[in-house]
Amino acid sequence: MLLLHCPYCGPRWEQEFQCRGEAHIARPEPAAEASDATWAAYLYLRSNPKGLHYERWQHTHGCRRWFNVLRSTLTHEIVAIYRPGEPKPELKR
Amino acid sequence: MSSQPFRLATGGRIDRQRALCFRFDGQVYWGHPGDTLASALLANGVRLVGRSFKYHRPRGILAAGVEEPNALVRLGEGARAEPNTRATQVELFDGLVAESQNRWPSLAFDAGQAGDLLSALLPVGFYYKTFMRPKGWWERYERLIRQAAGMGRAPQGADPDRYAKMHAHCDVLVVGAGPAGIAAALAAGQRGARVVLADEQAELGGGLLAAASLIDGQSAGDWLALALATLRAMDQVRLLPRTTAFGYYDHNFLGLVERVSDHLAAPPAHLPRHRLWKLRARQVVLATGALERPLVFADNDRPGVMLAGAAATYATRYGVRSGKRAVLFTNNSEAYGAAIALADAGVQLTAIVDAREDVRDDWAARARERGIRLLAGQAVVAVEGRRQVAGVRAMRLGPGADQVTGLPARLECDLLMMSGGYSPTLHLYAQSGGRLVWDPLRACQLPGEARQAVHVAGAARGSLELAQALVEGTAAGAQAAAECGFAGALPEAPQAEPAPAAASLRPLWLVPLSQSSGGKRFVDLQNDVTAADLMLATREGYRAIEHVKRYTTAGLGTDQGKTGNINTLAIVAQKLSADIAGLGHTTYRPPYTPVSFAALAGQDRAPLHEPVRRTGMQGWHEERGAEFEPVGQWRRPHHYPRPGESMHEAVARECLAVRQAVGVVDASTLGKIDIQGPDSPKVLNWVYTNAWDRLPIGRCRYGLMLNEEGMVFDDGVTARLDQHHFHMTTTSGGASTVMNWLEEWLQTEWLNWRVRFTSVTEQWAVAAIAGPSSRALLKDLAENLDLSDEALPFMGVSEGRVAGLPARVFRIGYTGAQSYEINVAASHGMALWLALLAAGEKYGITPFGTEAMHVLRAEVGFIAVGHETDGTVTPDDLGLARLCKTSQDFLGRRGLARPALRAERKQLVGLLTDHPKTVLPMGGQVIDRAELRPPHPSLGHVTSSYWSAHLGRSIALALIKGGRARQGERVWVTNDGGLAPATIAPARFLAPAEAAR
């Protein structure tokens, strides 16, 4: 049961949120010119890492805002939380 | 009355002034407040408390606490009965009723003990081996096995009690109120931290409750009382007795279950039975103690074989001697304390059988002082007696502990105490993600690297000594508080007298069989798993401990192998000549001890299980006796049967009323989203396949929504109320999906667009009237509302008053009849409904449900999301390609151009059966030949199928490969085990009324 810090509401428990999959999947534009492979990658290819993962969450049962989370899929450590449009935090290795 | 032959004359923390009457297997016994069911049974000389799961061997009480594998009883009667409770943890109360389990047909005479003889037929892995063939026989065998084995019976009837949930936060959660836990709570509390101290027992104190040592110059009991009083006096400290921390989850979130009133015959009205605590702690201190391990020798399951520490606990805490004459079999010095405690309580100690050679430490000296005979370098190889211990035999243990030699010595006893060492209770620590490290010296797992904010103190980190536990507890509590920002000088740890010096333990995982013994050596007492089973598994090639566990079922009982798991691990390692550390360990999963489903469910049951959404007219539907169908969380009227009317008759009547007069349907459940802002048309252009810029104010348009794969996921009508103001409708079931879809794009991609979405589904009540008389009816009720075709054309929207209520009227519909959807404030829904019924009486107004609605929409070929679409259907498949704009991009457009969609597709068509009365089954498969002769490739399937009273025949919609080009072809549809012939037709059986085009 994660403790997530909604950037708009503060710390709330996981039950108030929904994980919305990997973040920073850009829609190919213009879509009509995207190759089949590019479109397939946009639709289906995800990094699925063992470790740090950029992902989107929505505070569904709260402010309903979407935001980004950098989380370890291995330990559930939350490394960063940032709003859509804000730069992706770089990984320190 | 209260003859308790095994109760000591003095001592223990029981209230001897009061007697409690209880029944076990129908027999009446007496005990005292402070007793557990187990201690009271022992006080009464009851040693046989159950039969084993597989072999039905007699089983007695092994432990005094949570780890008990044998003494599982069914507690209580009727709907309150609870199977598989551990007698060692059941607090005695007056009137308690318990019965033994696995004793078919009775405890003393047990037909199932043939299981002993049948054991050759129940080898390890018998679940996988014995009964797999012939096919289907397993079901028969299983019933027999379940009757003979079984793990208790579930109660009949609904649970009459209430269960509560509590959400809580604290700075420091201390789990375990033994010496280390109390010291930690004191240290953290004194620093000002908000502390929760939880312990599974009724009385806080853990090992202190049976300790004989002095702390800070006082007896352990006096010190404990003072410490608890100090803690109670601190406002920010909460003590939770009878509370088990059963699960340690992510980010220091723990699940605890408080047994609020299990110790009462029935909970008082103001109290729940259990309370589930969902607790987030900034820091956790685990002072969870250690569990003594049994030794593994022949017939080690005989009633009267008991853990040494348990026998001591029964004597010192409960004033009960577990036998008259005892032998201690040990591989460590700490267990000597138990023998000495029993000797001091007046039990005759026949001997101490110690696996170690030449023991010369303080403990041995103390035993010698009491004249107890010491048999060093020896092991118990046999237990005499069938129903209970009547003596044991000991032999010399070879240097490698792999054989026994010499002549057996017979030792007279009725109680065999055993101790194979101590396993720190690290279940929660392992659940938290902390590593466990094998310590070969102490022969146990110790906490390694932690993953969460957790500290371990006392016996849980291998520190068995009281003085050391107090020091570690103080340090852990102070440290945990400091990490929450509560600094200060390190509090002084309570001082206990040092424990006697102890020589180190000799690991002894499996006592060799002697020629004269040859009995079963049990490793998992609850699941009847023996050392031979483990060895057979290794011979059969099992190497991974997780596999051995599942194959042999060792550790899979309700006790989750608390006494047996480390022995299992060590014996398997020994057989594989592997390092125990290298073998790893099985995964520790929540719950630590069983948690009732009722506690987990709490109040979320019956009507509160899931909220039901109600429209403003719901009460009328209920009163009118509608049959309901669930649509999401709504309950929509499916049809309104009149007395004596079948469903089909009712639906036919409702349909005809719409085609011939006027019907009314509660359409409040339709999803409604208010869209405002200058960028609204831009949003609609993206989320719908068609164009929205030029929709005039006061007009509506139908739209399809696609996901990025190009598949239809919702549809609906959206109206332009003003230049920058739209009213979107969605399907009843898809409202939240659409809302999420809009928000996702707006918040993650269209960051600076000036548009806002508001869900207004529940703000509007909607009554849709449909049928040739609908306009006349609306006219009777309308004020300030011009219903002429010029002012309110088909697909138009107007505002005004209906039945005196402010209303938004959409001239749209889903039935192909002339219709109006009248939207009023939700609180006006019932008033509108009643006004329509009253005014409509002269027109023959008929309320209709969702089934009639579906028949009517299928007659005119309107799709229903979820019928004609299933996530794999494109607009073109539905014959709606004309709704896809070609000039601009929209969500899903590129998806439609995927190569996978270029092959021949299934397309929406109608089906007319040869026999007009045959109504095809929805989902029926369509094939191209008149006989069932496999393989028959499917052409497609039926998506909607109804009896049309208006047309006097059945109608069906279907998705069929290349269907639009196959008009007039004959096909066959699977129907009730056979095939029904039908002809492909256009997907519209009736033209919509002139006024609805």
Ligand SMILES: [Zn+2]
């Ligand atoms: Zn929020």
